[in-house]
Amino acid sequence: MSDRAPQPVERQLPTDEARDLISLVRDIAQREIAPHTAEEEEAGRFPREVFRLLSEAGLLGLPYSSEFGGGDQPYEVYLQVLEELAAARLTVGLGVSVHSLASHALANFGTKEQQATHLPAMLGGGLLGAYCLSEPTSGSDAAALRTKAVREGEDWVLTGTKAWITHGGVADFLTVLARSGGEGARGISAYLVPGDAAGLSAAPPEKKMGMKGSPTAQLHFDGVRVADDRRIGEEGQGFAIALAALDAGRLGIAACAIGVAQAALDAAVSYAGERRQFSRRIADFQGLRFLLADMATQIEAGRALYLAAARLRDAGRPFAKQAAMAKLMCTDTAMKVTVDAVQVLGGYGYTADFPVERLMREAKVLQIVEGTNQIQRMVIGRHLVGPEER
Known part of the structure; x- marks a missing residue:
């Protein structure tokens, strides 16, 4: 039996453009993703080439502005794209959702200069993002995070460990929440960190009961330097x-x-x-x-x-x-x-x-x-x- 029956879901789509978009996504899902899902998940292989294909097709920046390489699609349409991808392979659908989550801070709280510098590559340049909030001792109580961000001149120095990071070890950029001030939610700031930054390392991926093709790993920040122009929003606005x-x-x-x-x-x-x-x-x-x-x-x-x-x-x-x-x-x-x-x-x-x-x-x-x-x-x-x- 195939992973998915051929009858498509009847979608609620507002425009002809959206209907064409869903047709494109279904074609990619049925040709490039679903036929390999069982084998790839069993082997624990991360489908990086699929994400490159999705980026080339303009599917990694759908809910963001075309001014910076996005797709100008409403969330009503973007979410139905995610549903189609997740039905073919959750590793892919969830991966696109996480990438969008990682892009959200810069797209909505960054300066125009920051957005013009970084967003085009993030949304349509083949890059893949990760979102770094949770830590080994702060999951549901996210405001209790301990990763520190200390100001040194024009840089911030990040030290600590993030946990349960989807795309940990394979992401090209990270949105990182770190403590730049006092205790509680008001002492947290947000930073855009390159995936190859010096001092950044990934632990071996967690051994999970499912989604074996999607790497989930701790990330260690050992004095990672981030320029102040990569701080997103105001100091203390991160939470x-x-x-x-x-x-x-x-x-x-x-x-x-x-x-x-x-x-x-x-x-x-x-x-x-x-x-x-x-x-x-x-x-x-x-x-x-x-x-x-x-x-x-x-x-x-x-x-x-x-x-x-x-x-x-x-x-x-x-x-x-x-x-x-x-x-x-x-x-x-x-x-x-x-x-x-x-x-x-x-x-x-x-x-x-x-x-x-x-x-x-x-x-x-x-x-x-x-x-x-x-x-x-x-x-x-x-x-x-x-x-x-x-």
Whole structure:
């Protein structure tokens, strides 16, 4: 069985240009990505050549301004591109989302001079980014980060360790959050660091249960010098910059989750139509039909939620609560749908001969990255009833 059934998702696209874009992405996904996914993931190979292809096709800077090499696409369209890529291979879809996250600080808080200097290469020059916020002792409590940034003349010297970094060791540029002042959120600043900076090194990639082709590694900063003209925003503004990026990034994770869920549903529907038991297709048993119907309904609901949040963002309206809701619902949906897909395939679903076991393993990490789903519930609760009393 192929990794994905041939029936395409019916997209909600605002323009003919967007429809052409999705057709291009589907063609790339079906020709260049999906046929190699199972083998590449099993071998743990990072698809750098795929990211070069996506960059050449203008797909690494879609939500950013064409003034600096971006695609001028609304988030409503960009997220559906991510979904298509993630359905073919999560390593690729999530990788594009992380690259966009790494570009967010400079694109939204950098000076015009900084943007003109760096963004064209970041968005369309074949480069790949990483986002460096988490640390070994500060994950959900991101404001407790310890990596230091000390001013020395016209430079900043960065010292510390970042953890759980997607593209760690292979990224060409890093957006790094470091402590330039006192304790708490107000003592953090943001920096654009070259991936080959002196004093920067990567630990061996983590050994993960899924997404084996996507390197996740600690990064060590041993006196890394960064010129002050690579500081993004004002001193002490870094945590606010990080949170703004995460609001947008959570929508990327939501879209990727729906892509994974859709791929699992496609595989389950295809198998149910082919597998015969008791002289009938298993798709003809009502219990299984109901299971597939629930899976499809949950996917459509998740897709509608992330698109609704994207439209708020595109309209310039507050969307943080909806982004947290979308990330929460879509990733929980991906976990449930992939588990159900394994059940539809029975014993075959538990083997590596079919894609659903891999999709189930991959779905789990989406409930963790860019804010665990428990953190998303806290964010939603604060929007509803205010901050927690201490």
